[in-house]
Amino acid sequence: MLNIVHRVGIKSSPGGVHRVLATKQGLAGWWTTDTRGDCELGGVIEFHFGTRGRVDMKVLELDPAKRFVWQVVEGPQDWIGSKVSFELKQEGEQTTVLFKHDGWKEQSESMHHCSTKWATFLLSMKALVESGKGKPFPDDVHISLNWD
Amino acid sequence: MLNIVHRVGIKSSPGGVHRVLATKQGLAGWWTTDTRGDCELGGVIEFHFGTRGRVDMKVLELDPAKRFVWQVVEGPQDWIGSKVSFELKQEGEQTTVLFKHDGWKEQSESMHHCSTKWATFLLSMKALVESGKGKPFPDDVHISLNWD
Numbered sequence: 001m002l003n004i005v006h007r008v009g010i011k012s013s014p015g016g017v018h019r020v021l022a023t024k025q026g027l028a029g030w031w032t033t034d035t036r037g038d039c040e041l042g043g044v045i046e047f048h049f050g051t052r053g054r055v056d057m058k059v060l061e062l063d064p065a066k067r068f069v070w071q072v073v074e075g076p077q078d079w080i081g082s083k084v085s086f087e088l089k090q091e092g093e094q095t096t097v098l099f100k101h102d103g104w105k106e107q108s109e110s111m112h113h114c115s116t117k118w119a120t121f122l123l124s125m126k127a128l129v130e131s132g133k134g135k136p137f138p139d140d141v142h143i144s145l146n147w148d
Numbered sequence: 149m150l151n152i153v154h155r156v157g158i159k160s161s162p163g164g165v166h167r168v169l170a171t172k173q174g175l176a177g178w179w180t181t182d183t184r185g186d187c188e189l190g191g192v193i194e195f196h197f198g199t200r201g202r203v204d205m206k207v208l209e210l211d212p213a214k215r216f217v218w219q220v221v222e223g224p225q226d227w228i229g230s231k232v233s234f235e236l237k238q239e240g241e242q243t244t245v246l247f248k249h250d251g252w253k254e255q256s257e258s259m260h261h262c263s264t265k266w267a268t269f270l271l272s273m274k275a276l277v278e279s280g281k282g283k284p285f286p287d288d289v290h291i292s293l294n295w296d
Binding site: 001002003004005006007008009010011091092093094096098099100107109111112113115116119120122123126141143144145146147 | 149150151152153154155156157158159239240241242244246247248255257259260261263264267268270271274289291292293294295
């Protein structure tokens, strides 16, 4: 069971977090500005990262204000078939987001990189909800010189 | 095998990264300003976080400019016995740091939290080496309202 896991607490109702996970406009505010496709259950959301490539995610589960599960159907070889999930829960003023990227086949250097990169994007999501401005690609946080 | 993994690339020679991992002054610049104890092989480094508690790490391996392995001997219950390692390798202008926090017993919410928090501290280390200023406790990046 090789997973990447993260947790952020966002000063918001679950509805505020739901909005940035359930709509193209919301997703474009924290992951990549070039988000296309269909965010409905069974749809495929396309996340484009210019020359860095793309990731297409099929929406497997969608429980508004509680749980989102996507499966990678197109993207980097080691991402294909893996699942990305977000669990939301309200704790006082905060909505806690438990993130998981499941189904890595090996603890590769790429997995190490993606773990750190996901952290920066989840903090981008937090900033977007709390202050109205995230750091989606191409203005994302660079964590190394040779990758991104 | 429940591990937290991360990767950052730092614009520096391995020596520059080594310095911030091998000395109290270096560690105080990116993890916690209140770093005490003994950084030598077999020594115990104490990381104090004010009222949040402390973590004591025994230095198990120390291969200058290549590999650091610490074991938690005092700290949060779910950290005791776990190991933290940093592998350094030079890639052109960059020193790549492969980080691992090994030996989690369950994929708890605390593990999710620590994964994200480690990412922020590794980016603090990168900032320290590249620009001379990190974000160690108590000026660390807050990732939630109810934890830290």
